Amino acid sequence: MTSVQLEVLLQTIISGIFLGGLYALLAIGMTLIMGVMKIINLAHGELMMVGMYIAYALFSFFKIDPYIAVFIAAPVLFGLGVLLQKFLINPVMKVDSILPENQVILTVGIGMVLANLATIFFSSDYRSTPVTYATKAWYISDFWKDSPLELSISLPWSVSFFFAILITAVLWFFLTKTDLGKSIRATAQDNDAALLMGVNVMRMRMLTFGLGSSLVGAAGCLFLPIYYLFPDIGGQFTLIAFVITILGGLGSTVGAILGGLVLGVFESLTATYVGMGWAPVGRFIIFIAVLIFIPGGIVSLFKK
Amino acid sequence: MFYGDVQVVWDVSFSVGRGEIAALIGANGAGKSTILKTISGIVKPAGGKIIFDGKEIQHIEPYELIETGLAHVPEARRLFVEMTAEENLDMGSLKGNAKKMRADSKAMVFELFPRLKERRNQLAGTLSGGEQQMLAIGRGLMSKPTLIMFDEPSLGLAPILVRDIFAVIKKVRAEGTTVLIVEQNVKQTLAIADRAYVLATGKLVMEGTGASLLDDEHVKTAYLGV
Ligand SMILES: Nc1ncnc2c1ncn2[C@@H]1O[C@H](COP(=O)(O)OP(=O)(O)OP(=O)(O)O)[C@@H](O)[C@H]1O
Numbered sequence: 001m002t003s004v005q006l007e008v009l010l011q012t013i014i015s016g017i018f019l020g021g022l023y024a025l026l027a028i029g030m031t032l033i034m035g036v037m038k039i040i041n042l043a044h045g046e047l048m049m050v051g052m053y054i055a056y057a058l059f060s061f062f063k064i065d066p067y068i069a070v071f072i073a074a075p076v077l078f079g080l081g082v083l084l085q086k087f088l089i090n091p092v093m094k095v096d097s098i099l100p101e102n103q104v105i106l107t108v109g110i111g112m113v114l115a116n117l118a119t120i121f122f123s124s125d126y127r128s129t130p131v132t133y134a135t136k137a138w139y140i141s142d143f144w145k146d147s148p149l150e151l152s153i154s155l156p157w158s159v160s161f162f163f164a165i166l167i168t169a170v171l172w173f174f175l176t177k178t179d180l181g182k183s184i185r186a187t188a189q190d191n192d193a194a195l196l197m198g199v200n201v202m203r204m205r206m207l208t209f210g211l212g213s214s215l216v217g218a219a220g221c222l223f224l225p226i227y228y229l230f231p232d233i234g235g236q237f238t239l240i241a242f243v244i245t246i247l248g249g250l251g252s253t254v255g256a257i258l259g260g261l262v263l264g265v266f267e268s269l270t271a272t273y274v275g276m277g278w279a280p281v282g283r284f285i286i287f288i289a290v291l292i293f294i295p296g297g298i299v300s301l302f303k304k
Numbered sequence: 305m306f307y308g309d310v311q312v313v314w315d316v317s318f319s320v321g322r323g324e325i326a327a328l329i330g331a332n333g334a335g336k337s338t339i340l341k342t343i344s345g346i347v348k349p350a351g352g353k354i355i356f357d358g359k360e361i362q363h364i365e366p367y368e369l370i371e372t373g374l375a376h377v378p379e380a381r382r383l384f385v386e387m388t389a390e391e392n393l394d395m396g397s398l399k400g401n402a403k404k405m406r407a408d409s410k411a412m413v414f415e416l417f418p419r420l421k422e423r424r425n426q427l428a429g430t431l432s433g434g435e436q437q438m439l440a441i442g443r444g445l446m447s448k449p450t451l452i453m454f455d456e457p458s459l460g461l462a463p464i465l466v467r468d469i470f471a472v473i474k475k476v477r478a479e480g481t482t483v484l485i486v487e488q489n490v491k492q493t494l495a496i497a498d499r500a501y502v503l504a505t506g507k508l509v510m511e512g513t514g515a516s517l518l519d520d521e522h523v524k525t526a527y528l529g530v
């Protein structure tokens with residue numbers, strides 16, 4: 001392998017890890033909701049799209065940087081998630097219907113409505129957010145003069161990645177060190193036992209849907225300096241989150257992080273060595289391979 | 305009490321005196337667990353009253369019951385398997401005074417079950433059956449209950465461990481907590497019970513002191529197999 005080929009490979013893997021970090025944040029939200037509510041939130045990508053438009057509007061009208069917008073979009077999405085859970089999903093959960101998965105179908109409807117609202121307010125044009133640092137990058141040679149390899153790291157990608165790690169770390173602390181976080185995990189593991197311990201399960205569901213929405217809203221803000229934005233962008237991200245959730249092992253947060261990284265690196269490799277447009281194909285190959293070969297997801301490999 | 309449209313428990317009326325060990329025995333499917341679940345609000349009764357400490361509790365939300373001093377150690381343990389033993393204990397003391405007393409209660413549970421102290425950082429799902437039962441009991445005690453309900457605490461345990469569990473239950477009562485116990489292990493249960501009720505297909509068919517039922521011919525043939 002020549003040093004140029006090695007540079008390309010390393011560069012591809014680094015990009016993949018950065019992408020994977022954001023994917024992980026996206027998927028953790030879906031995983032939390034999956035764990036507590038036992039439903040797949042098929043409006044997940046659309047909630048991210050809402051987060052992106054909030055950041056986009058804040059940037060266009062008030063010149064607020066997308067990274068600052070995280071602190072506005074995340075609470076707004078939290079509220080939106082709580083309301084969706086309380087007034088739409090909860091009532092449907094209580095109804096016995098012919099369709100066993102009617103809440104999941106409801107989330108599809110929620111996703112469609114959100115995408116259409118975005119079209120009404122922002123039209124279906126492609127938007128970009130012209131932040132000044134969009135094309136800035138760090139080069140290894142800036143830090144290490146005689147480096148045998150030259151690698152560059154995009155500034156927005158690295159900042160977004162850093163934010164994703166920070167948010168994940170705060171979330172981890174919340175879920176493992178606070179009573180409220182433990183109550184959420186307990187609800188996911190055994191609903192009735194949690195009730196017996198005095199956990200208000202209905203409130204945990206609202207909280208979880210809010211939390212999952214705010215995480216994906218934050219992910220949206222982090223993607224904004226990097227991606228084009230349009231009302232239908234959500235669908236592909238719902239799919240990505242879904243694939244990662246399966247890849248990681250349904251309901252496992254650690255699995256979602258690992259799954260996000262694996263998918264990010266895999267897509268990045270596919271884009272470099274097969275072709276730009278092939279990433280979604282790679283995604284499906286992974287999806288099907290996981291279903292067939294490791295149906296319990298990545299986490300199942302670590303158990304026994 | 306009903307599951308859907310199917311009634312499984314009829315007109316059951318019984319009481320447990322303060323500081324007693326009361327036992328509820330009966331064949332599989334008689335409705336024992338259903339009664340405990342109804343008391344703790346997981347199953348809603350179609351009618352009737354549940355009075356605890358002088359207050360009607362059938363309308364209280366299940367998640368608020370623990371604050372009234374009622375604890376339920378459910379059938380099959382129902383631990384939070386992906387959490388450590390210690391986190392499971394934390395979950396038993398989420399509310400009010402129990403939360404303030406968490407460290408003390410934990411020390412008390414570890415004294416009762418030294419094994420749990422050794423295994424405090426192990427995931428509950430990887431504990432042995434006996435350890436899991438100890439943890440379930442410990443988790444129940446963490447709320448500092450005035451009444452604790454055990455649903456088949458000896459299920460699946462080796463005889464020596466069953467003896468230990470019964471000893472712990474006696475100790476719990478000795479420290480002032482009222483006990484309502486559901487068991488298949490009829491002989492040992494009646495031996496420690498002050499009062500016992502026999503349930504058959506959803507109806508109460510007999511009641512008396514533990515000792516009197518232990519001598520009863522019907523109980524002997526039907527539940528003790530002698
Ligand atoms: N969720 C449910 N839905 C429908 N029927 C149920 C449900 N739970 C219990 N039953 C039925 O109610 C009856 C009483 O069940 P319960 O669990 O109270 O019995 P039990 O006396 O505790 O028996 P065991 O000793 O086997 O634990 C049984 O016939 C059971 O099949």
Ligand SMILES: [Mg+2]
Binds near residue numbers: 336338379
């Ligand atoms: Mg039972």
